[in-house]
Amino acid sequence: xxxxxxxxxxxxxxxxxxxxxxxxxxxxxxxxxxxxxxxxxxxxxxxxxxxxxxxxxxxxxxxxxxxxxxxxxxxxxxxxxxxxxxxxxxxxxxxxxxxxxxxxxxxxxxxxxxxxxxxxxxxxxxxxxxxxxxxxxxxxxxxxxxxxxxxxxxxxxxxxxxxxxxxxxxxxxxxxxxxxxxxxxxxxxxxxxxxx
Numbered sequence: 001x002x003x004x005x006x007x008x009x010x011x012x013x014x015x016x017x018x019x020x021x022x023x024x025x026x027x028x029x030x031x032x033x034x035x036x037x038x039x040x041x042x043x044x045x046x047x048x049x050x051x052x053x054x055x056x057x058x059x060x061x062x063x064x065x066x067x068x069x070x071x072x073x074x075x076x077x078x079x080x081x082x083x084x085x086x087x088x089x090x091x092x093x094x095x096x097x098x099x100x101x102x103x104x105x106x107x108x109x110x111x112x113x114x115x116x117x118x119x120x121x122x123x124x125x126x127x128x129x130x131x132x133x134x135x136x137x138x139x140x141x142x143x144x145x146x147x148x149x150x151x152x153x154x155x156x157x158x159x160x161x162x163x164x165x166x167x168x169x170x171x172x173x174x175x176x177x178x179x180x181x182x183x184x185x186x187x188x189x190x191x192x193x194x195x196x
Contacts, residue, residue, distance in 0.1 A: 134164025
């Protein structure tokens with residue numbers, strides 16, 4: 001057997017693992033270890049993701065943390081630092097920019113639908129999902145009105161006054177009151193004054 005040269009230039013003897021043992025180690029890593037972890041064989045302490053030593057039961061604190069992270073992923077999906085503000089896209093009736101905004105909205109909605117809310121946020125979460133679905137339809141209507149500036153602005157004003165926009169604002173307010181940070185402004189809020 002030869003030696004192995006490390007990145008630091010030192011040499012150490014090559015360790016040989018017979019082919020059968022490599023397979024056993026690989027089986028252990030790929031099958032047994034995940035099964036043990038999924039069974040919840042942790043310490044069961046209050047800092048871990050499991051409570052009471054019950055296999056598969058996630059603590060409420062972990063559910064809340066996961067939900068907050070899901071909200072953050074949803075908000076991140078809405079952002080595009082290279083895109084102009086929605087207000088500008090509406091004012092110029094730029095169809096492509098409005099379509100891109102609608103696509104980001106749909107991606108954010110999909111992310112939100114994949115998040116499991118904690119018990120205290122279920123009603124607000126469901127309300128937010130329904131509002132975002134409604135506003136998704138409005139986003140497509142706004143993009144469909146472009147490039148006609150007058151029509152695009154009119155549809156945007158309607159969207160701003162829609163039940164979906166009111167429900168979105170109410171749901172995000174409820175989530176904030178429950179302690180979930182929600183820094184995303186209401187949809188079309190920045191488009192309100194020139195459009196409205």
